[in-house]
Amino acid sequence: MSLPVTLPLTDSETGHRLDFLLVADMVEPGSRVLDIGCGDGSLLAILRDRRQVDGRGIEISREGVNACLAKGLPVIQGDADTDLADYPDDAFDYVILSQTIQATRQPKVVLEHLLRIGRRAIVSFPNFGHWRVRFDLGFRGRMPMTENLPYSWYDTPNIHFCTIRDFVELCREVGAQMEKAVALNAGGQPMRVTLPWWVWNLFGDQGVFLLKRR
């Protein structure tokens, strides 16, 4: 049995991914942005066209880089785990890591680089604490597979899953201050901020965090 589709949910008018639009709203217009793991450049294109952002990207796949080039986006073929050390401090206003931290070898090191390179960091990731994930593991006794996370355990690029609570703990450990934290539900809509953390952690499909060096 595969679980229902959760991502990517798109805005019916623009066709943009809802989580990208949420991230874009966190970025001040006209700022300098580095998008790590930028894929085909969809988020960077939104940021450029809607927020007049001077955007740069790092993408590991050649196909992704070529798609970005065709959009006129300055994107470097590279690896978040090895290439971030080459960037100077405070080079960007925002460094974005969208749906990528779970695929890095050293999430903590990567997060520290984010906070060093950017004045702010925006991190989004699938919440491994979601009840359906817990159901798969807890009751079915199987590693969870969804259309958002469609890989078998043996061929997944996602090697460091975390829950929203885990990530909050990591932020505390690296001294990151949370300026904004949002959990998106299975419909891609932000959940009410008044809800307690355990509700987010159980029903949040993904977490989106705006962070700042303390």
Place this chain on the structure above:
Amino acid sequence: MMSFAPLSSEPRSQVDDPSSLVMRFGADEPLMMDSGVALAPWQIAYQTYGTLNADRSNAVLICHALTGDQHVANDNPVTGKPGWWLTMVGPGRPVDTNRFFVICANVIGGCMGTTGPASINPATGKPYALDFPVVTIRDMVRAQAALIDKLGIESLFCVIGGSMGGMQVLQWAVSYPDRVFAALPIAAAARHSAQNIAFHEVGRQAVMADPEWRSGRYLTEGTRPSKGLAVARMGAHITYLSEMALHRKFGRNFQDRSAPTFSFDADFQIESYLRYQGISFVERFDANSYLYVTRAMDYFDIAAEHGGSLARAFKGSATRFCVISFTSDWLFPTSDSRAIVHALNAAAASVAFVEVESDKGHDAFLLEEPEMFAAATGFIDAAARVREIA
């Protein structure tokens, strides 16, 4: 033994009177060279393709590699072979001659019509030979800029080149940042490595060890250092390929025989191939030019001219860069390209970078590489949209 046919007069005639467009600079317009010499008179031979638009905004400069020339997209007048970068330049190609006004000039120090060591020294009436001043990549770019000035082009839409051509692209962006809208250095480096200087030195020594070289005065003495130059080319050619490409193309296959001959004949296909490369090279290239142009690459080190910091060289650059390297290129490895990319990042310049998967070695930039074409097309088209080129 390699045997050389008597050389035709065609390459010789291309030196002074090329079948190209030529821009001539008189005694009042010397080329101020890094060596301190003011070269005058001098000339630069070039080819153009396509049409310059009314805004003069669609000019693309192609920079050629070590032994290349200005005949990028037309048949070569010496070899009769098709242009050396037809895969990249032409109608519907990444550098689309239906849209862009493409210029390619022979480098200073070359032997296809731009002033070089084979040109006649007006002071003596004989070829310059080693009296020609040592050339740098920056001198090559200065000469091109003088040509662009004469053509009435304020700024270039794009400067593109591979290998030594890529070095010129970088030098253009550093020397004339306001005149380069987009820059596409391919399989290049911001400085020549010790290993590459070493290979060049072996090549130069092979030329100079040939008794026919006559301390560089072979043209006046009626000899040609063909053997030395051919050996230099054979050695260099190996560096343009990869172990995998050699294995795929030749393996240990025998040439027109089924067993070793127990001699030093070209038993193996690879030997025969290299001999052919050497022999055909000397028919089209001047030995002294080979010394000068390899030297120019050796001296190239952009960071050294900027207090050791490559990032400082690019500081404040508004040029859009796209850097391309190849996985199997060990002459200008990806690490060289990454060094450029890191410096551009540190300088907050706009830079894209792709490492193309290929087993063809350094030569890949001249060959059919769809990934390279896709990257170049994407980059050039997007830049053309920003510059509003139809």
